Amino acid sequence: MILKEGPTRGFRAYTAKHLDDLLRRAGLGDEERLRVRAVATVLPFRTNAYVVDHLIDWSAAPDDPMYRLVFPQADMLPETDVTRLAALLRDDASGAEIQAAAHAVRMRLNPHPAGQLDLNVPRAGPKPVPGMQHKYPETVLFFPKQGQTCHAYCTYCFRWAQFVGEPDLKFASDDVATLVGYLKEHPEVTGVLFTGGDPMIMGESVLRRYLEPLLGLEQLESIRIGTKSLGYWPQRFVSDPDADDTLRLFASVVEAGKNLAFMAHFSHPREMESPLVESAVSRILGTGAVIRTQAPLIRSINDDPGAWSSMWRRQLTLGMVPYYMFVERDTGPQDYFAVPLARGYEIFRDAYASVSGLCRTVRGPSMSATPGKVCVDGVTEIAGREVFVLHLIQARDPDLVGRPFFARYDPKAVWLTDLRPAFADRFPFEPAVARRLPA
């Protein structure tokens, strides 16, 4: 563990142009570095000095989980694609030629799963409202335009397509008036979730422009901010020039009578070791905000119960509330990071069983799929058949929330779409097949 200095002042991003030097530091040879750079033409790469100097254990790279969290791996994409892209790089092909080849690979990676582009985009009259998603009645997601990057990118990010300059895949808005108008027309919405990217990449003055117009809306009970800044750049709340102003802005949300839920993404216990994180957490809690934590379960990064139980314990002692363990979504190099549902359930159960009830606010493993958030409650035997027991934590159709249902046990299934119903001919969220009436 490298923790040599105090706060690093001044945010500095490392991008693809620094990749080769960083890969040398991880001890990769010429051919290996070329193949990783080939992957980085397809998937986004970005990290920063804090992650590099404080989170990664370079003596354990490239196997170190923090290294794997931000650095692309040569085997994340199909071998033939990597070989072709590596050859283009080796031959100094033109930027246009490399981009075209990378684009073709991306289009095979399911860039927007679960009907995100069309199914959840709300409409004002006949017009779709860009930069918003409204999937569950009580919560609207908003993607602020200036919040569409992060302090570092996670290799497993399900929103990776937004960061690689695929123009028609981006959705974001700087139109807070449209958001306010939409909320007024939808009094059932009690919460707005700012997401991205990472909204905390925005400076205080920009963030304020988004938050302030919402504070007068009676209907809003909560404002959430989904962010990995506590893991990737805790200076944001401690030593950045606008840290104090940001905390005052948080306090003003609370003073307006809203629950400010800071949804912190932590992937690994090491992200909470730094004393900087401790001060950032305590300063955020000092504003009256609540910090809830969530992360996906990722093979080779946090696929063991000890990683989760130590995260939840540390979160509890720092004053944060464990919220969700997600199943990695069916996008991008999912095969690479996927943990089978059966194994995911075991990891969740073992971790959950080993912590205090105060940590058991966490739910999961949960799949954010097209019909809703599907939780794997367990594997059991019913009437001689081995089955998964599941329920919807959240659903497009609120009538389906909290009702148990069953799927045939399949040790290899990694996502909802791999499952088949048990004791029924369809899942509750699937439409009944219209039976043909006798003539």
Ligand SMILES: *Cc1c(COP(=O)(O)O)cnc(C)c1O
């Ligand atoms: C998870 C999620 C929410 C929030 O659901 P909660 O159960 O309230 O945390 C809202 N919208 C979308 C699209 C989501 O995936």
